[in-house]
Amino acid sequence: xxxxxxxPDLYVLARIIEALVNNGPMKxxxxxxxxxxxxxxxxxxxxxxxxxNLVIIDGDGFVRLTKDGERTYEELVQWIKRYVGSLRINRI
Numbered sequence: 905x906x907x908x909x910x911x912p913d914l915y916v917l918a919r920i921i922e923a924l925v926n927n928g929p930m931k932x933x934x935x936x937x938x939x940x941x942x943x944x945x946x947x948x949x950x951x952x953x954x955x956x957n958l959v960i961i962d963g964d965g966f967v968r969l970t971k972d973g974e975r976t977y978e979e980l981v982q983w984i985k986r987y988v989g990s991l992r993i994n995r996i
Contacts, residue, residue, distance in 0.1 A: 910952050916941065917958075918981045920949060921969065924959070925977050929966035 916939070923938040924930065930938065936946035950967065953959045958973040969977070 910948060912949055912952055914980065915984070916949060917953070917976075918984055920946075920953065921958070921973060921977050922981050924967065924969050924973070925981075929962070929968040931965055932961075932967060935967055 919939045919941075920935065923935055927938065932946070932950065933943065936943050939946065941949070950959070950961075953973070954961065956972070957970050958976055959967050959969055961967055
């Protein structure tokens with residue numbers, strides 16, 4: 905990563921969170937596919953989300969939302985749905 909701080913696209917974050925809310929904990933590859941992201945791009949978002957305490961990766965390799973991640977769903981994803989109308993994600 906460059907010296908610039910990673911600035912995630914809020915819609916991409918919302919798609920990742922939405923996939924976890926709809927499908928529960930998921931392995932990384934399956935979650936990346938569910939969100940329509942290349943694996944390398946997904947990994948950058950996942951790293952950022954772990955640092956911000958939005959998700960954890962458990963001992964079995966499943967990505968899970970934290971309480972902060974759940975609150976983010978309520979605030980970010982619901983805001984997008986209310987004011988933009990929808991949040992498109994690929995379905996598994």
